[in-house]
Amino acid sequence: MNNQSNDNEDKFKIIISVGDESGIGPEIILKALFSKEIPYNLDFIIVGSKNNLENTYKNLKSLGIKNIVDPNNYQIHDIQIPFEINKQKKSNGNASFFYLKKAIEIVQKYTNAALVTGPICKKSWSLAGHNYSGQTELLAETCQVKDVGMLFTAKSPITGWRFNTLLATTHIPLCDVPKKLSTQLIHTKLDLFAKFCKTYVNKPLLKVAGLNPHAGEEGILGSEEKDWIKNAVTTWGNQNKGVHVSGPISPDTCWNSSSKAWRDKTAPTHDGILAMYHDQGLIPIKVIALNYSVNTTIGLPFIRTSPDHGTGFDIAGKGIAQSQSMVEAIKAAFDLTKDSRLFNAH
Amino acid sequence: MNNQSNDNEDKFKIIISVGDESGIGPEIILKALFSKEIPYNLDFIIVGSKNNLENTYKNLKSLGIKNIVDPNNYQIHDIQIPFEINKQKKSNGNASFFYLKKAIEIVQKYTNAALVTGPICKKSWSLAGHNYSGQTELLAETCQVKDVGMLFTAKSPITGWRFNTLLATTHIPLCDVPKKLSTQLIHTKLDLFAKFCKTYVNKPLLKVAGLNPHAGEEGILGSEEKDWIKNAVTTWGNQNKGVHVSGPISPDTCWNSSSKAWRDKTAPTHDGILAMYHDQGLIPIKVIALNYSVNTTIGLPFIRTSPDHGTGFDIAGKGIAQSQSMVEAIKAAFDLTKDSRLFNAH
Structure with a gap:
């Protein structure tokens, strides 16, 4: 003490x-x-x-x-x-x-x-x-x-890997999420996330979750990914060659790699995932890293x-x-x- | 073979x-x-x-x-x-x-x-x-x-416990979820879920996830829980005394008990969780039970x-x-x- x-x-x-x-x-x-x-x-x-x-x-x-x-x-x-x-x-x-x-x-x-x-x-x-x-x-x-980010971070007690998930939207009703999201917002959050990660690694590996089931499945299950999210991620990636960014990824498999990296030292790792909304990010964080996860404000x-x-x-x-x-x-x-x-x- | x-x-x-x-x-x-x-x-x-x-x-x-x-x-x-x-x-x-x-x-x-x-x-x-x-x-x-349910079920290879999650809405864009949900829909899905579970256990223990972050947090983060979801769950519970139902539960902690029951034989179990939308249910299912989970149609x-x-x-x-x-x-x-x-x- x-x-x-x-x-x-x-x-x-x-x-x-x-x-x-x-x-x-x-x-x-x-x-x-x-x-x-x-x-x-x-x-x-x-x-x-x-x-x-x-x-x-x-x-x-x-x-x-x-x-x-x-x-x-x-x-x-x-x-x-x-x-x-x-x-x-x-x-x-x-x-x-x-x-x-x-x-x-x-x-x-x-x-x-x-x-x-x-x-x-x-x-x-x-x-x-x-x-x-x-x-x-x-x-x-x-x-x-002006711009802050709500980041959830947890250090695995098994592998030592740090599991980071940033929320694009935070404490808002679910029905407001699609309206609140924009290219500008995604870019701002990726800027914050990249800046944060670059203080720890040279070329961060970031993933962006989709909004709709199966990330819209080519527009069949929602149009946002096809209409602008895919383009927003690609544009940002082209402007930020010092970061490896991928997405939008089907939300229901996006955190599978986090679950593996949390438990297994030999599994591939990543530096962060950008979630589109509160529960999309918080559900996997709590299931994977309950009691180890910390809410961090970046920016x-x-x-x-x-x-x-x-x-x-x-x-x-x-x-x-x-x-x-x-x-x-x-x-x-x-x-x-x-x-x-x-x-x-x- | x-x-x-x-x-x-x-x-x-x-x-x-x-x-x-x-x-x-x-x-x-x-x-x-x-x-x-x-x-x-x-x-x-x-x-x-x-x-x-x-x-x-x-x-x-x-x-x-x-x-x-x-x-x-x-x-x-x-x-x-x-x-x-x-x-x-x-x-x-x-x-x-x-x-x-x-x-x-x-x-x-x-x-x-x-x-x-x-x-x-x-x-x-x-x-x-x-x-x-x-x-x-x-x-x-x-x-x-008329009424079918998309149920995800997985039997834990560690504890033998069967992990069931039913989706209230399925393959629809996220922006349509709040519009699609209704008391009628929740009741229909709970009817299907209870009927299914009762073929295996006498008094099923069902949980209903909320829609909004923190299940609306008393209306601050979304009004659906306060306006009608809470009432829908209570009404159904009163009409179905043979089932123990609780909810709406904060989505980001709703599956924590599933994660524990999947890994630990001494943890309390439940018979099923009703998720409000595709990724709310599928994200924890895949994180907890990847490769063991099965999509089942009930009804x-x-x-x-x-x-x-x-x-x-x-x-x-x-x-x-x-x-x-x-x-x-x-x-x-x-x-x-x-x-x-x-x-x-x-």
């Missing part, structure tokens, strides 16, 4: 916003920080309610859970947001919104730091008057960045990661939440920053 | 249509029938071009492939469809269409028989003037059945299965096609029929 009470300007800093406090955020943070997998040479700054973190600690201890850290040994940026009686969701939504705002402010103060965010409840944000489709949108707005002036699960309201307070994804989020925030050109860059 | 030249009225019959002959259909049939996993007490009737099957056999032999059967040892219902020079796709589409028509006719002649279909190319069917969105639709029309007067992959035009003739899914299709056609009330019923 690291004693994190001393702030050291030189050490790499991980800023953690606790997310929605009626969910499992505080619990998985206290569990994750206990993990032996967390690099020892990091400083942590937790942004949230100190009181709530202490209560979570006491509750977990009373349940007999030993493998947790004491929040008093950590630097907590304590924020007290007024709590409205009988409006728990709204109050927690408001609190988690301002924790994130403050965490963004802090991470930008340091030259070598990354941000890890606990899960929030979009409905609660909305009830509190914060109308964002997710934390990513607030991050982009606050950092005044920001710093690396931001978060666990790949939600608030877990149904299991909060019971002590049974799995912290592996938070562990991976912290590890990935550090790994992705130190290995990339972004390190010390902001 | 079974010698299948004698037709025996009492033996269980598997009728196999070869599918598109420019694809891997004929190859995987000759490979699959050699497999030791195929039950020995079955009669096979292959519907296709005898000439093409013989040529496939010779080609595979010339490539040094030994683990294949000689089609001359099997009963072939030989059909010669006129071939149009320079219109290969159209000709093959026309042939595969009539092979299936004939195979349906044959399977209905026998009291104990099931149908296995090789993969076809919908584009080629369309070029030949056969406008169906898939083989399933032709099967329903030919058998004069017909006989069991029909097919491998879960396409024509494989890019690898046809090379001898490298995997026949495991065809082996599973044959095994499942037999297993699902002999274990169910459908056996001897038509």
Whole structure:
């Protein structure tokens, strides 16, 4: 266990916003920080309610859970947001919104730091008057960045291969997906993806999933691939010779190679897949890499990661939440920053 | 290897249509029938071009492939469809269409028989003037059945658990999915699914996936779940006390339990998941059960299965096609029929 009470300007800093406090955020943070997998040479700054973190600690201890850290040994940026009686969701939504705002402010103060965010409840944000489709949108707005990407990344514990899936569209209703997609959007996402991957490999191998069943099967099962997606991928590939890009690939087989590379060291690998919509990307990610997958925002002036699960309201307070994804989020925030050109860059 | 030249009225019959002959259909049939996993007490009737099957056999032999059967040892219902020079796709589409028509006719002649279909190319069917969105639709029309279901089923070689996913919508463009879904459709599919599952278990446990990211997250990411899907599932559950049904479940975690049950004998199991659209169901099926998954049509007067992959035009003739899914299709056609009330019923 690291004693994190001393702030050291030189050490790499991980800023953690606790997310929605009626969910499992505080619990998985206290569990994750206990993990032996967390690099020892990091400083942590937790942004949230100190009181709530202490209560979570006491509750977990009373349940007999030993493998947790004491929040008093950590630097907590304590924020007290007024709590409205009988409006728990709204109050927690408001609190988690301002924790994130403050965490963004802090991470930008340091030259070598990354941000890890606990899960929030979009409905609660909305009830509190914060109308964002997710934390990513607030991050982009606050950092005044036009184009960001929601990337899910997981490092296989079996092969060491890093499995990356970027979403072209994110938290929107399924019926809006075909309308939202465009050549411009695909190109922007491929630009972001290529830039990200090039900080790790020389010539990234990217795949683009189709939108329709069998990628439209020559126009029979949907026209988008034939009308413009195929052309968008080819055009981008011609303009980016430093990247090997293929697609649109039939969505239902597009992740088969990821599944193999996750388990088998001898299988061919790839650097990333661009999914057209949330569940197209998230379903294979969770089936292949459950508990190892991390939500990363690319395109920001710093690396931001978060666990790949939600608030877990149904299991909060019971002590049974799995912290592996938070562990991976912290590890990935550090790994992705130190290995990339972004390190010390902001 | 079974010698299948004698037709025996009492033996269980598997009728196999070869599918598109420019694809891997004929190859995987000759490979699959050699497999030791195929039950020995079955009669096979292959519907296709005898000439093409013989040529496939010779080609595979010339490539040094030994683990294949000689089609001359099997009963072939030989059909010669006129071939149009320079219109290969159209000709093959026309042939595969009539092979299936004939195979349906044959399977209905026998009291104990099931149908296995090789993969076809919908584009080629369309070029030949056969406008169906898939083989399933032709099967329903030919058998004069109003409601059929496209079920993907796979038996785990690790745990023996059978993993079933039914599609609410099938081969349609993604943009049409939200318009096509209705309470009526969900109820019809749940009726079919429950009827199917009840031939194997007393009180099936069914799950229904949501349509939108996080199943709409209380209306924030899509309104269908809140507006009617939740109500449709609850209503159906109230009318069908012999089935345990839950949903709509967040699509990106809905198949996590399937992944666990596939690998771990101690994990909780379920009898089936109803997916809202093609790739929502097919992506997890292929990631979890690649090469073991079988496409089954439920609601017909006989069991029909097919491998879960396409024509494989890019690898046809090379001898490298995997026949495991065809082996599973044959095994499942037999297993699902002999274990169910459908056996001897038509």
